[in-house]
Amino acid sequence: MNSRKDLEGGANAVVPGRQDIEGLINATHRDPFAVLGPHSDGQGGQIIRAFLPGALSVKLIARDSEEVLGELPSTSVPGLFGARVEHVQPYRLRINWAGAEQTSEDPYSFGPLLGEMDLYLFAEGNHRDLSSCLGAQVMNVDGVPGVRFSVWAPNARRVSVVGDFNIWDGRRHPMRLRHPSGVWELFIPRLEAGETYKYEILSAEEVVLLKADPMALATQLPPLTSSVVASPMSPDWQDATWMQERAHHQRPDAPLSIYELHVGSWQCELDDTGEVARHYKWTELAQKLIPYVQQLGFTHIELMPIMEHPFGGSWGYQPLSQFAPSARYGTPEEFAAFVNACHVAGIGVILDWVPAHFPDDAHGLAHFDGTALYEYANPLEGYHPDWNTLIYNLGRTEVHGFMLASALHWLKHFHIDGLRVDAVASMLYRDYSRKAGEWVPNRLGGRENLEAIDFLRHLNEVVALEVPGVLMIAEESTAWPGVSQTTEHGGLGFSYKWNMGWMHDSLHYIQQDPVYRAHHHNELSFGLVYAWSERFILPISHDEVVHGKHSLIDKMPGDRWQKFANLRAYLSFMWAHPGKKLLFMGCEFCQWREWNHDQQLDWYLLQYPEHQGVQKLVGDLNRLYRDYPELHDQDDVPTGFQWLIGDDATNSVYAWLRWSKEGRPLLVVANFTPVPRAAYRIGVPFAGAWHEILNSDSELYCGSNYGNGGAVVTEDVQSHGQGVSVALNLPPLSVLILQPTG
Incomplete structure (x- = not known):
């Protein structure tokens, strides 16, 4: 030859x-x-x-x-x-x-490339490293460099890889179907990372579809919609100490204070007119964000979804690429370097993650191979009326496994410390946001989505096994029992549940004019009735400062001074209340306008003393919260909390003790009226001096500086079931936290 x-x-x-x-x-x-x-x-x-x-x-x-x-x-x-x-x-x-x-x-x-075990585990819905298997994988086959493409499209008549490398001609690179998995594969020699591609799919009805890769590890910058062959990641991880100690940092009795942010609008590069010129990349964000979070004392940041999403106005909650960080902010390797930098600085990273639904963009998952593949075929099951999106059919093993692999991808390959699972309530109920006759009962005739429940339990079990020590957090707004209970005890297995009831009640209370607060007194105390039914995070999130709800400072009643005093009191109340903490960006320095994802935060406000004061208060609250076990190590058990005064609706005063495991208390007293109250008597468990460790009305925070000169001494006067008591001067619209000496 x-x-x-x-x-x-x-x-x-x-x-x-x-x-x-x-x-x-x-x-x-x-x-x-x-x-x-x-x-x-x-x-x-x-x-x-x-x-x-x-x-x-x-x-x-x-x-x-x-x-x-x-x-x-x-x-x-x-x-x-x-x-x-x-x-x-x-x-x-x-x-x-x-x-x-x-x-x-x-x-x-080249012969068949995907291993039979890979295909078996995929079909079973239990492939733990799917992102290293399907999609576009840069590799050598028989010593030849190239890219192996593989995609699940079981009902397609033909699937081809198309891109600039073959002038988007579906005749050039048709793929091999691997029976019976429904996965198509093809190795294209000499192709390199950086190539854009899609799959051209011929449906059984001979309709040609052009689809982005569901398993893409990188994408084009929206509004472009192609997938991108990603280089194999090799981050320079320097976070070994953090990873070894992570489980200790994130145990239930540790402080957890989360700063929630939207990457694209925290800070941006502005043009000469003050408009956004471009988003910061991950490297720049690390340089600016990490010192700020350290200064404020938050233990973690939580990023609103950074998985690639076609429409920026969805804030990431309608993602189409469940394995690719958005190209808006840099490459996957740059994102990994950002996480590494956070860990080196002692900051954990939580990602919002959306397994409930996805948008119906033509290049995405919808009707992927000409059939309802990822979604339910029946719109009464598969269409979400609130968000005009499609609902994952988690009862299909391949879809179940796809989403399971997505969670593990972020936790393993990017060292993510936790996932906040979005819209869990919508997953649990088949009739969520639907009227009678607009939903399909489960196989037992009930309203529960049994497939989604099985998925959530399996997800949390697998995560606990594969990535022990990470946080799994449910955004769940109903009374579903056992969200944060282990699956062995019939629960869903999450680490924490967002306390949406506390958020609604407490915000409704604080927005009342103080003159009317006596009629709403139980709204602040009611959360303690169920505070230990779950492990809770107290969330003041992005959802509370958009869509006409007003910013946090603008929710507050009264004149300018009262607005700031109310907010300082509210934040102090939140940090002294049982439950972990979450605060959305901008709330820490009192942004007046509602959050706008197309603009950066109004950082110029920090030139004003009142805004600086609230920012300083948040930093001090975080430091107290982290330094005093009384405020965090018995968050989820009733022995960590003791009411002293919960019924003084006339004066809108509350007082309670927070107890540490070692039996040390802190006294918390809140006065939610603009009236200073002199010599207000409160019973305490120990005689001697009690020192103020926080006064939200301090001049440090731009308050009136009314108080107790830093300390009070007990008197032998019984009160509130205690043998001794203190007579406190309660500042207007304030919270005091005091510590016994000795």
């Missing part, structure tokens, strides 16, 4: 049958490997075929040298080249295109 005479073109055996020819020309062939590439001729040689529409000529080149083995002649079928070869030998194709020459191995000369 060393001269052109060894290649016999044009023989009848070289040209396939009419059905195969029509399948290749019309891009409808279900098994291109049966026709293209090398095939035995039954006589010790091979028949080699290549379908290259638009090619001018093709030569065969030895794979391990530049030796030209001969011409691969064109056949009577336009674009089809073929010849009989006397000897079997690895080869490459040297293709002459108009204006360009390309040399590469033949994609159809």
Whole structure:
């Protein structure tokens, strides 16, 4: 096979049958490997075929040298080249295109690539590292570099990889179907990271669909919609100490104070007119955000979804790429470096993650292979009326496994410390936000979504096993029992649940004019009735400062001074209340306007003393919270809390003790009227001096500085069931926290 005479073109055996020819020309062939590439001729040689529409000529080149083995002649079928070869030998194709020459191995000369165990685990819905299996994987096959593409499309008639590398021609790279998994695969030699691509899918109804890769590890910058072949990640992880100690930092009796932010609007680069010129990249964000979070004393940041999403106005809650960080802020490797920098600085990173629903963009998951593949087929099950989105069919094992793998992808490959699972309530109930007759009962006739419940339990079990010590947090707004109970005890297995009831009640109370607060007194105390039914996070999130709800400072009643005093009191009440803490960006310095995802925060407000005062208070609250076990180590048990005064509605005063495991108390007293109250008597458990460790009305925070001179001494006067008591001066609209000496 060393001269052109060894290649016999044009023989009848070289040209396939009419059905195969029509399948290749019309891009409808279900098994291109049966026709293209090398095939035995039954006589010790091979028949080699290549379908290259638009090619001018093709030569065969030895794979391990530049030796030209001969011409691969064109056949009577336009674009089809073929010849009989006397000897079997690895080869490459040297293709002459108009204006360009390309040399590469033949994609159809490689055998099946995905392992049977990978396909089995995928079909079972239990592949723990799917992001290293499906999608576009840069790899070497038989010593040849290239990219292996694989995608699940079981009902497709044909799937091709298309991109700039083949001028988006679906006839060039049709894929092999692996039975019975429904996964299509193809290795394209010499392709490199950075290439854009999609899958061209021919449905059973012969509709051509152009779809982004559900398993893409990188994407184009929206509004462009192609997937991008990602380089294999090799982050320079320097967070070994954090990772070893993470479980200790995140145990239930540890302080957890979360700063929630939207990456695109925390801070931006502005143009000369003050408008947003561009988003910061992860490297720049790390340089600016990390020192700020350290200064404020938060233990964690929580990022609103950074998975790629086509519409920025969804804030990330309608993602289409469950494995790719948004190209808006940099590459996957840059995101990993950001997480690493947070860990080195002692800051945990939580991601919002959305397994409930996805948008119906044409290039996305909707009707992926011409059928309802990822979503329920029945719109009464598969369409979400609140968000105009589609609902994942988590009862399908492959979809169950897809979302399970997404969670593990972020936790394992990016060292993420926790996932806040969005819209859990909408997952639990089939009739969520639906009227009678607009939903389909489960197989038992009930309203619970049994498939989603099974998924959430399995998710939390697998995460606890595979990535022990991470946080799984449920945004769940109903009375569903046992959200944060272990699955062994019938719970859903989350680490924490957002306390939406506390958030609604406490915000409703604080927005009342103080004159009317006596009539709403129980709204602040009611949360203690159920405070230990779950492990709770107290959330003041982005949802509370948008859509006409007003910013946090603008919710407060009264004149300017009272607004700031109310907010200082409210935040102090929140930090002294049982439950972990979450505060949305901008609330810590009293942004007046509602949050706008298209603009950065109003940082200029920090030139004013009142705004500086609240920011300083938040930092001091976080430091107290972290330094005093009384405020965090018995958050989820009733022994950590003791009411002293819960019934003084007339004065809108509350007082309670927070107890540490070691039996040390802090006294918390709140006065939610603008009236200073002198010598207000409160019983305390220990005699002696009680020192103020926080006064939200301090001049440090731009308050009136009314108080107790830093300390009070008990008197032998019984009160509130205690043998001794203190007579406190309660500042207006304030919270005091006091510590006994000795």
